[in-house]
Structure formats: structure tokens, C-alpha cells
Amino acid sequence: MARVEFQDESAVVIIGSGAGGGTLAHELTRRGIKVVVLEAGKRQSTKTFSQVPGEAFLQLTWLDARTQSGDWGVAKSSPTLPVWHCKTVGGTTVHWTAATPRFEPWELRARSTYGNILGTSLIDWPISYQDLLTYYELAERRLGVTRRNGVPALPASNNFKVMYAGAKKLGYKQVHTGHMAINSRAQDGRGICIQQGFCVQGCKMGAKWSTLYTEIPRAEATGNLDLRIECMATQIEHGTSGLVNAVVYRDTQGREQRQKARIVCVAGNGIETPRLLLLSDSSKFPQGLANSAGQVGRNYCHQIIGFVWGIFDKPVYSWRGATLAGVVEDEVRNDPSRGFVGGYRMELCTLDLPTLPLVGLPYGWGREFASLVENYRNMAGMLINGEDMPRAQNRITLNRDVKDAFGLPVANVHVEEHPNDQAMRKHAQTQMSRVYEAVGAKRVALGPTPPATHNTCSARMSANPRDGVTNTWGQTHDIKNLFISDGSAMTTAGAANPTLTIVALALRQAEYISQEMKAQKI
Amino acid sequence: MNQLITLNRRELLKTTTGLVTGWVVAGSSLALIAPGRAWAVDLVALTSFDGAMLMSMARTIAPHDKLDDAAYALVIKVVDGDAAKDANTLKMIKEGVAILGTGFAAGSENARVEVLKKIESSAFFQTMRVKTLQVLYSSPIAYAYFEYEGEAFSKGGYLFRGFNDLRWLPEVPAEDSGPLPAGA
Numbered sequence: 001m002a003r004v005e006f007q008d009e010s011a012v013v014i015i016g017s018g019a020g021g022g023t024l025a026h027e028l029t030r031r032g033i034k035v036v037v038l039e040a041g042k043r044q045s046t047k048t049f050s051q052v053p054g055e056a057f058l059q060l061t062w063l064d065a066r067t068q069s070g071d072w073g074v075a076k077s078s079p080t081l082p083v084w085h086c087k088t089v090g091g092t093t094v095h096w097t098a099a100t101p102r103f104e105p106w107e108l109r110a111r112s113t114y115g116n117i118l119g120t121s122l123i124d125w126p127i128s129y130q131d132l133l134t135y136y137e138l139a140e141r142r143l144g145v146t147r148r149n150g151v152p153a154l155p156a157s158n159n160f161k162v163m164y165a166g167a168k169k170l171g172y173k174q175v176h177t178g179h180m181a182i183n184s185r186a187q188d189g190r191g192i193c194i195q196q197g198f199c200v201q202g203c204k205m206g207a208k209w210s211t212l213y214t215e216i217p218r219a220e221a222t223g224n225l226d227l228r229i230e231c232m233a234t235q236i237e238h239g240t241s242g243l244v245n246a247v248v249y250r251d252t253q254g255r256e257q258r259q260k261a262r263i264v265c266v267a268g269n270g271i272e273t274p275r276l277l278l279l280s281d282s283s284k285f286p287q288g289l290a291n292s293a294g295q296v297g298r299n300y301c302h303q304i305i306g307f308v309w310g311i312f313d314k315p316v317y318s319w320r321g322a323t324l325a326g327v328v329e330d331e332v333r334n335d336p337s338r339g340f341v342g343g344y345r346m347e348l349c350t351l352d353l354p355t356l357p358l359v360g361l362p363y364g365w366g367r368e369f370a371s372l373v374e375n376y377r378n379m380a381g382m383l384i385n386g387e388d389m390p391r392a393q394n395r396i397t398l399n400r401d402v403k404d405a406f407g408l409p410v411a412n413v414h415v416e417e418h419p420n421d422q423a424m425r426k427h428a429q430t431q432m433s434r435v436y437e438a439v440g441a442k443r444v445a446l447g448p449t450p451p452a453t454h455n456t457c458s459a460r461m462s463a464n465p466r467d468g469v470t471n472t473w474g475q476t477h478d479i480k481n482l483f484i485s486d487g488s489a490m491t492t493a494g495a496a497n498p499t500l501t502i503v504a505l506a507l508r509q510a511e512y513i514s515q516e517m518k519a520q521k522i
Numbered sequence: 523m524n525q526l527i528t529l530n531r532r533e534l535l536k537t538t539t540g541l542v543t544g545w546v547v548a549g550s551s552l553a554l555i556a557p558g559r560a561w562a563v564d565l566v567a568l569t570s571f572d573g574a575m576l577m578s579m580a581r582t583i584a585p586h587d588k589l590d591d592a593a594y595a596l597v598i599k600v601v602d603g604d605a606a607k608d609a610n611t612l613k614m615i616k617e618g619v620a621i622l623g624t625g626f627a628a629g630s631e632n633a634r635v636e637v638l639k640k641i642e643s644s645a646f647f648q649t650m651r652v653k654t655l656q657v658l659y660s661s662p663i664a665y666a667y668f669e670y671e672g673e674a675f676s677k678g679g680y681l682f683r684g685f686n687d688l689r690w691l692p693e694v695p696a697e698d699s700g701p702l703p704a705g706a
Binding site: 358 | 675
């Protein structure tokens with residue numbers, strides 16, 4: 001592994017090692033570029049993943065304080081943990097459930113497709129589907145996605161059989177075991193899915209793609225990566241020219257360090273990425289970095305997510321098998337006659353027993369509540385995954401009243417739901433209830449909004465610098481050697497789970513950065 | 523199960539302020555996994571009276587009639603541990619128990635629900651609710667009771683152990699499913 005000196009001004013510094021940061025690190029290092037990755041979390045492995053749900057949660061989750069405000073469901077259901085992502089090498093690709101659908105072409109043209117929706121800050125992506133498609137295809141090969149490139153699909157589980165039968169009875173056509181970054185056969189030096197049902201706790205087979213055991217070790221093998229774990233970036237510094245030139249961070253012992261940089265790429269997930277830009281304010285950039293248009297932290301999206309449970313009089317054993325391997329895609333269309341714009345997926349889902357009552361079930365206690373858990377064995381589950389509307393007021397800000405371990409303001413996540421969000425959720429809950437009722441559910445339970453996992457758009461790419469933070473390459477409009485390399489740079493949320501798009505954008509960004517470096521433009 | 527200690531009076535008298543005890547019910551899910559017939563959870567901050575009150579409260583929050591008291595006792599053990607570590611938590615629990623009133627544990631379920639409804643917005647109730655849900659459904663006793671099989675890596679996953687054994691609905695056609703790996 002490379003050791004980059006603190007004073008070395010030639011390296012690219014990437015903050016975060018997840019889907020965006022980990023992929024970018026591999027892509028740059030294999031092109032011969034020296035990279036320092038600062039990762040706030042520890043390094044686990046398929047051997048060290050805990051298989052006790054509560055322990056695994058503590059092992060992988062970003063638990064540093066956040067606050068939240070607004071009227072979103074999380075304000076009630078999970079006020080102290082508004083978002084749920086990872087703090088570990090590999091980032092959220094360690095706990096993700098590996099669904100890898102693409103955006104639809106019309107979703108990228110969100111503003112043009114949906115029209116002028118009052119109370120939103122919708123814009124079109126500055127990138128065409130044709131352009132993105134090249135990188136989707138590369139990403140799908142990289143991740144070994146099922147039902148693409150001849151990779152077989154995953155087999156149907158019990159939980160999927162229920163969803164499938166119900167969806168078909170309702171007349172849905174596009175119902176299958178999903179495009180998944182989970183090995184249906186051994187490939188890429190990784191094992192085959194043995195249907196553990198413990199995707200979220202870290203896949204001990206390595207069957208689920210994660211940068212932890214793919215991109216990161218491959219980047220290390222090039223000899224060009226200096227991975228620094230338990231190193232928390234606290235500020236990005238710039239010179240008099242306005243170009244960024246160093247990243248200040250706290251190391252494993254909590255000591256302050258300063259790494260010089262030629263280029264800085266921020267990939268800390270949709271909350272920490274804007275927080276770091278805001279924390280990096282200076283006399284030259286009093287609003288924070290890349291924030292001349294006041295867009296950093298705004299337009300935060302987290303998708304419409306919610307559980308729907310069907311209870312049957314026969315066993316399902318929903319926990320057996322790949323957690324998310326099943327989808328109904330018919331509702332991914334823009335049909336305003338449904339009462340909302342944009343689309344949603346119905347995705348297979350379940351939760352382990354300890355997590356179900358805390359995250360999956362509607363708030364409650366007593367007989368009514370306990371009777372749901374009592375039926376755990378006979379319960380089938382699905383998840384709504386739909387597009388939420390970007391709004392200027394839905395934003396990540398610094399909460400100066402609450403400080404982290406280093407005395408820095410924590411992120412506040414503010415969300416006011418748009419009527420479109422509420423209409424979509426209601427439609428999805430109704431349709432998904434009907435799916436279960438069509439195959440004899442004796443009861444349906446609608447879960448609360450769980451802590452947000454798909455944190456995106458908080459430093460979005462835009463054609464016009466007034467509307468966003470970066471250009472089509474994730475390069476900030478204001479500072480040409482500062483890049484956003486995670487889901488924060490997505491323009492809208494779409495109805496697709498975000499990881500495939502994050503990887504595709506990182507692959508595309510890596511090409512651009514290396515070309516621009518070669519041409520001495522950055 | 524190592525949180526449920528074998529009853530040993532001399533050891534307990536040395537260190538504890540209270541005790542929650544019980545017997546393993548023959549034929550229960552606990553009997554399948556319990557090491558002995560008697561169990562005890564020692565309390566270090568709370569009294570036996572507090573323990574009994576909180577047990578009753580946990581059972582009212584998450585009533586599963588046939589689930590052993592031992593599963594609920596583990597909740598009390600964790601609450602006691604939190605109270606031992608933090609004076610404010612201890613104070614909150616003590617005051618909460620006082621509000622429940624001495625007749626709480628002996629009252630009918632309806633009466634207990636009425637009492638809890640009145641304090642539902644309190645930090646005491648919300649803490650007890652979350653702790654009950656967190657601990658109750660995490661124990662091996664609960665796993666056995668709800669037939670939850672938990673982690674499967676150590677047993678080769680569910681690939682050969684029923685991940686697709688549901689027979690009360692039609693099989694998914696090949697084009698919408700995927701091939702089973704050899705041997706499955």
C-alpha cells in the first residue's frame with residue numbers, strides 16, 4: 001500500500017470509501033494516480049461481520065449525532081436516528097440490500113416530464129440517458145448484476161412467491177427476482193448467494209457486491225492507494241486562488257492532521273458530504289465551499305420508503321433468503337392520473353425479528369401491536385421505493401446547538417413532505433395491500449417511514465450553476481478541483497435504488513478526472 | 523442464555539439490590555434451551571419490587587401470553603444496568619414506578635393499559651417501550667417462541683434449509699425466477 005506524505009501535493013484525496021468513493025479510488029489508482037482515502041469508520045471483513053442483528057447494527061452504522069426537523073415520518077418514528085447509513089470501510093455498500101435498477105430515461109428529464117410542480121425545485125439532469133447508459137453497462141458488469149449480461153437471476157424465495165402470486169392476480173406484468181448485485185453464481189472472486197437473509201448485517205459469503213472486498217483491495221493492489229481508516233475529515237482548505245489544496249482530519253487517536261491535495265473528492269453520503277462543505281467555510285467562501293448559489297445541502301431527497309406487511313394463515317418464513325430479491329416494476333411510470341407524478345417500485349423486503357418491531361411496524365404497543373409480532377412466521381413483506389420531490393427547503397444544515405466528538409456542529413436534516421410524496425405513498429400502500437389481499441392476507445399492516453437510507457441530491461448536478469452544486473461530472477461549479485462523488489450529486493431521486501447510479505457516475509467521473517489531470521487542467 | 527444466571531443465593535446477596543426469579547415452564551420454548559429449571563436475574567440498582575413492577579409493565583407493552591417471564595426478565599436486567607450506570611435514569615425509573623402505583627402489577631390488563639395510556643408521552647414510558655422491544659425480541663427465548671431461525675451462515679444459509687419451501691401458492695415460472703444452484 002502506498003504511503004502519501006502529508007506535504008505531498010500531487011495526490012487525489014477521496015473522503016469516504018463507499019459505492020462512490022471506493023469505486024472512484026479503484027478507477028483512479030488503476031490508472032496510475034496516487035489516492036488517499038479518508039474513511040471515518042473501521043475496517044471489517046466477511047470474517048468479522050457480526051451475525052447478531054443488534055451487534056451488527058452497532059458495528060456498521062454511522063451513530064454520530066444528527067438532528068432532524070420538519071414534518072416527515074421520521075420525526076415521529078425515529079427522531080434521534082433520522083438516517084441509517086454506514087460508518088465503515090466500504091461505506092453503505094456493506095449493509096445495502098443490493099437492488100440495482102437503472103433510472104428510466106424520462107426520470108432523468110424530471111422537470112420536462114413532470115412539468116411545473118408547485119413547491120418543488122425539480123430540474124432535469126444535465127446528463128442524457130444515452131450518455132449514462134454506457135456507464136450503467138460498465139457498472140452492471142463490475143457489480144455482476146443479475147439479469148444483465150447473461151448473469152442468471154436469483155431463485156424465488158418464499159417471501160417472493162407470495163408477492164409474485166398477488167402481483168400477478170392484480171395483473172402486474174413486470175414481476176421478477178430483480179436486478180441484483182448478488183452472485184447467483186460464483187464470479188468476480190466472490191462466493192455464491194446461499195440465501196442467508198442477512199444482507200444488512202454484512203454478507204459473510206461476499207456474494208453481495210461491496211467496495212469493502214472488491215474495489216478497495218483492488219485499489220490497494222495497484223500500490224497507489226493510501227487508505228486511512230478511522231480518519232474523519234473535518235475541513236477542506238483552499239488557497240488564495242480559491243482552489244482546494246488540503247483536507248484537515250482527525251486520525252485514529254483524535255489528533256488533527258492535514259493532508260495536502262491536488263484534487264479533493266467528497267463521498268461521505270448525502271448528509272456528511274454537504275455538512276463537510278458547510279463546515280469548510282472561510283473568509284473567501286463564507287457560506288461554505290461550492291455554495292455561491294446557496295444550493296449546498298438543499299433539494300435533499302430520500303425517496304418514499306415504507307414497509308407493507310401481509311399476514312397469512314400459513315407460514316412464509318420471510319427471513320429465509322436474499323432480503324430484497326424481488327420487484328414489481330409496473331408502477332415505475334409517469335401517469336399523473338394516479339394523482340401524482342413519478343413512479344415507485346414494489347420491492348421484496350423483510351426484517352430480522354429484533355429489528356422488525358423497532359423499524360418495520362407502525363408505532364404501537366399492547367395487544368394490537370404484539371399480535372403483529374406474534375404472526376412473524378406467517379408474515380410476508382414488501383417495501384415501497386418511490387421518487388420523492390426535491391424542495392429547496394428540504395435541506396442539510398449545520399446545527400450549531402449540537403456538537404460532535406470534535407466540537408463541530410452536527411448535521412440537521414429538515415424535510416417537509418410534498419403533497420406528491422403523500423399521494424404516492426398512499427397509492428403504493430393501497431396497491432401493495434391489494435397484492436397481499438389478492439392471495440388471502442387476513443391482515444395488512446403499513447409500516448412507518450424508517451430512517452432514511454437513500455440520502456441523495458444534497459449537492460446536486462445541474463446544467464445551470466444557479467440550480468445546483470456540480471456540473472455533469474460531479475465537478476463543483478465554483479471550484480474546479482473539488483468534486484462530489486456520491487449520491488449527493490444526483491439531480492433527482494427517481495424510483496431506482498441509488499447505488500448503481502452512484503457507481504455509474506463514479507466510473508464516468510474517474511475517466512473525466514484522469515483526462516483532466518493528464519491535460520493539466522486540474 | 524448466559525444472562526440468566528443459575529440461582530445462587532450467597533453470590534446474589536453479596537452484590538445485588540433485588541432479584542427477579544422464575545421457573546422454567548415445562549413444554550415452553552424456554553424449556554428447549556434453558557440450562558436448568560430455575561432462573562434468576564440479579565438487579566444491582568433496582569429493588570425486587572421495582573423489578574416486579576417493570577416486568578408487569580413490559581408484559582403490558584408487549585403481551586405474548588405464552589412467552590416465558592424469563593424473556594421479559596432480560597428486559598428488566600438491561601433497564602437495571604442502565605439505571606446503575608446513570609443516576610438520571612435511575613431517578614426516572616424510580617419515579618416512574620411510583621407513578622404506576624402499588625396496585626399496578628396486581629391489576630387486570632385493561633387497568634394496566636389505562637395507567638400506561640396516561641403516561642404514554644413520558645420519557646419513562648417511551649424508554650420502557652423501546653427497551654422492551656429492543657431486548658424482548660432479541661433473546662434466544664424469543665427466537666424459539668416466534669420460530670425465528672436467525673443467522674444462517676454457520677449452517678450454510680437457507681439455500682438447503684427451506685428458503686423456497688412454501689407450497690401453498692404456485693411456483694414462480696422460470697422466466698421470472700432463477701436457477702437453483704446445483705444440489706439445492
